[in-house]
Amino acid sequence: MKAAVIGIDLGCTNIKGVLLDDQGNILADVQKETNEKDEAQWKTSVAEMVHGLRKKADGKEIPVGLSAPGLAGKENNRIVLMPDRLPGLEEFIWTDFLGLQTFVINDAHAALMAEARFGAAKGFQNVVLLTLGTGVGGGLLIHGQLQQGLLQRAGHFGHVSLDADSHEADVTNMPASLENAIGDLTVNARSYGKYSSTYELVQAYKNGDPLATYVWLHSIKRLAIGLCSFINIISPELIVIGGGISRAGKDLFEPLKEFMEIFEWKTAGVRTPVVPATFSEFSGAIGAGGFALQKTSS
Structure with missing residues (x-):
């Protein structure tokens, strides 16, 4: 080689x-x-x-x-x-x-480039990628090309609002952003001070803790609403989820699939695949x- x-x-x-x-x-x-x-x-x-x-x-x-x-x-x-x-x-x-x-x-x-060229999105032309970690980043591939936009900020999917009337804004001053809904930086506030990381939250969810179950599933529901909104706007072939939070595996992807079944506009019965990133x-x-x-x- x-x-x-x-x-x-x-x-x-x-x-x-x-x-x-x-x-x-x-x-x-x-x-x-x-x-x-x-x-x-x-x-x-x-x-x-x-x-x-x-x-x-x-x-x-x-x-x-x-x-x-x-x-x-x-x-x-x-x-x-x-x-x-x-x-x-x-x-x-x-x-x-x-x-x-x-x-x-x-x-x-x-x-996104790692996945598009060598990983889960190889061979696809129109792809949305989200990285779920401390915050929520992202990237957009259209006709096989990375979209960077006028100011190179295209794909900041974490900074879309899920509630325009919320009084809690993110770092870009966006109210009730997707980033604040699931990013690690807000997990302590979302869990009323009980958990300091998403890892702790997911472990408690797996053990059946009622508060953890509510907080985790509520966050995934909001993620699903965000993804379905992106599908309506972009109509991608594929959505890839990466970042540290994606390591939750089936505890993330199984409830996410259930929520997307509710909210996704499945034109002609076609669902948009959501897959974990290949690279970490x-x-x-x-x-x-x-x-x-x-x-x-x-």
């Missing part, structure tokens, strides 16, 4: 890197902790990671894809907006720093690499 691209996922907790062939097979991987507030540390860590992976590709000059939180510039060469996190990331030109052609992409968009831990790095491959082959 011939090395084709390096993929880097720059997160606020960890930096992950992969060396991929053109079929998405991982030839090498590496991971380091991120010191988020130490700009010199995480930039140096990325550079060391890239050049270490390049050595494993016999020193060849191969492209780099880099995923990161925030909004990418329209040229996909930098992050232009990421307030309050990873100081020094905004407007930083990675190609100049690394000395290799580098394509920068939003982390949720990268997750290295999805951002794999997707960033896939994005760089697409950019250099188009």
Whole structure:
């Protein structure tokens, strides 16, 4: 297998890197902790990671894809907006720093690219992906192309409102957003202070706790309403669910299917498949690499 691209996922907790062939097979991987507030540390860590992976590709000059939180510039060469996190990331030109052609992409968009090029959405042309974690991110594939939009913010499905009259707004000032309905950042408030993580909530749900059952199923019901709304707007062939919360497995997907049976407009009796993502831990790095491959082959 011939090395084709390096993929880097720059997160606020960890930096992950992969060396991929053109079929998405991982030839090498590496991971380091991120010191988020130490700009010199995480930039140096990325550079060391890239050049270490390049050595494993016999020193060849191969492209780099880099995923990161925030909004990418329209040229996909930098992050232009990421307030309050990873100081020094905004407007930083990675190609100049690394000395290799580098394509920068939003982390949720990268997750979609991983699935579209190598995973659960391979072969599909019109796909919605949601990442369920601390918040809710997403990506949109139309006619086989990642949709980034005018300001590179397309696919932020977590910031749609489920109740316009709610007094609780998310980080974008959207009332009763999908992100607040199921994201890990609100689980303590949704459970009236009883649970500090979705993992704890799901474990209690599995054990039959009445409060956990109510909170978890109410959150999934709202997720189903959001997904059915996206189906009505986009009419995708497939919906992919990734992120840490998707690891709940059947405890997420089985009740989600039941709620979608109620709310989905099944034109001509056709249901939209909802499937778990193929990739988890290295999805951002794999997707960033896939994005760089697409950019250099188009």
